[in-house]
Amino acid sequence: MDxxxxxxxxxxxxxxxxxxxxxxxPKEQLxxxxxxxxxPYGSRPENEVIQYTLExxxxxMEKKIKxxxxxxxxxxxxxxxxxxxxxxxxxxxxxQPGARSAIKVTKTNTIAVIGTEGTINNKAYPTALxxxxxxxxxxxxxCPKFVPLVESGPFSKEVVEEIVRESLQPLQGHQDLDxxxxxxxxxxxxxxxxxxxxxxxxxxxxxxxxxxxxxxxxLAYQQLSYEEDRIPxxxxxxxxxxxLFEQIANHxxxxxxxxxxQVTIEQTQNDK
Ligand code: DGL
Numbered sequence: 001m002d003x004x005x006x007x008x009x010x011x012x013x014x015x016x017x018x019x020x021x022x023x024x025x026p027k028e029q030l031x032x033x034x035x036x037x038x039x040p041y042g043s044r045p046e047n048e049v050i051q052y053t054l055e056x057x058x059x060x061m062e063k064k065i066k067x068x069x070x071x072x073x074x075x076x077x078x079x080x081x082x083x084x085x086x087x088x089x090x091x092x093x094x095x096q097p098g099a100r101s102a103i104k105v106t107k108t109n110t111i112a113v114i115g116t117e118g119t120i121n122n123k124a125y126p127t128a129l130x131x132x133x134x135x136x137x138x139x140x141x142x143c144p145k146f147v148p149l150v151e152s153g154p155f156s157k158e159v160v161e162e163i164v165r166e167s168l169q170p171l172q173g174h175q176d177l178d179x180x181x182x183x184x185x186x187x188x189x190x191x192x193x194x195x196x197x198x199x200x201x202x203x204x205x206x207x208x209x210x211x212x213x214x215x216x217x218x219l220a221y222q223q224l225s226y227e228e229d230r231i232p233x234x235x236x237x238x239x240x241x242x243x244l245f246e247q248i249a250n251h252x253x254x255x256x257x258x259x260x261x262q263v264t265i266e267q268t269q270n271d272k
Contacts, residue, residue, distance in 0.1 A: 001224045004029040004235070005215065006065035008056045011039035011151050011240070012248045013186030014071030017094060019253055020208035021069070022234070024216055028225070029232035031063050035265065036240025040147040041074045042116020042184070049118060053079045055265045057087070059237075065089065066224050069215060073098075073183050073207075074116045077124035090218050094185060095119075097214050098207030099128035102181045103136075105203050110176040112139040112202075114168070114194075115183030116147065125183050139174055143167040143184075150186045153244050154251070160193045168197050182206045189252055236260040 005025075007018050011034045018032055033056050035041075041049045053075040057068065067090045068083065070076045076093030083091045102111050113125040120142040129136050145163050149155060171177065180202050182188055188206040195204055219225040226232075234255075238245040242260040249257035 001066055002226055003064050003066035004031045005067050005069060006030075006057075006060035006063065007032045007069045007071050008053065008060065008075065009034050009072040009185055010041040010052075010074065011036045011147070011186070011238075012245060012252070013147070013150065013184060013189070014069075015249055015252055016185050016188040016206060017069060017071035017208040017211050020212040021215060022255060024212040025219070027228070027230055027232060028219070030234045031060060031065060031237070032234065033059060033237045033263070034239070034245065036151065036238045036245060038239065039151055040116065040144075041072065042118045042142075042147060043144055044118070046078050046118070049074055049078045050082070052265075053083075057083060059263065059265055061087070067092065067215065067219065069211065070094065071185050071211070073124070073185060074118040077119050077122040090222065090224075092211060092215055092218065094207040094211050095124050095128050095183070097210035098181050098183060098205060099125060099132060101207065101210040102179050102205045103129065103133050105205065106136075106179040108176040108178045109133070109135060110137045110139075110174065111179045111181060112141065112171050112174065112177055113181045113183045114141050114143050114171075114187065117142045117144055119183050125181060137176065139171055139177065141168065141170050143187075146190065147184065147186045150189045150248070153247055157193065160190050161196065164190065164193045164197045168194070171198070177202060179203050179205060189248075237263045239263060239265055
């Protein structure tokens with residue numbers, strides 16, 4: 001079906017999921033929207049995150065998307081059920097895929113999750129993990145400094161490492177811990193520093209790969225896939241600076257990201 005897949009995040013973090021979607025679904029066109037101007041979402045109250053997410057979704061629905069990927073853990077935690085009820089298209093979040101991936105790799109049944117304050121306080125990961133495997137030991141830790149760091153653009157590795165070290169301090173010393181879920185889509189961008197600090201024995205999980213697998217399965221099952229050969233023309237929108245967005249994106253993505261468009265997300269009927 002020749003309609004795009006919509007991808008939303010509070011900023012550039014969802015690109016870590018978009019990259020996997022492009023890799024696993026090379027014929028599908030993506031329309032990406034990052035609400036950079038209102039990022040971070042993780043420290044905002046739930047009602048605000050819900051309102052902003054609904055505004056982003058309205059923007060993408062106007063573009064006639066055939067499937068929505070909420071490539072933001074915070075927005076997934078607060079809006080997945082709501083959006084599944086509200087929209088007539090499939091809606092995929094990033095929390096269940098992340099939880100599934102972690103359960104596949106842990107040998108000690110001891111998993112830690114790091115994420116935004118919103119995602120951690122909401123207990124979305126422990127709930128998803130325990131739903132599948134009730135006997136897990138789970139540690140969680142909010143890392144509110146990571147998202148502003150990633151969004152600020154090219155950073156020095158030393159500065160990142162220092163902030164990561166300080167933020168992950170509470171997780172050090174859990175001997176059985178063998179798996180760490182990056183429960184925020186911004187975090188894979190600083191995965192090297194996280195790996196260095198948490199140690200090579202701990203397997204790091206980001207949800208992009210498993211999320212893309214789920215999207216692929218749903219497209220096939222619902223006969224929504226685009227079948228012809230083509231190089232799709234992906235579109236990128238941000239509510240913030242397109243220049244900074246392009247800079248960060250081109251650092252991370254396998255394909256060049258160009259012509260990023262700045263948009264204003266209109267206040268919609270959701271607020272009325
Ligand atoms: N990338 C988002 C997430 O996965 C949100 C980060 C933020 O805006 O705080 O949670």
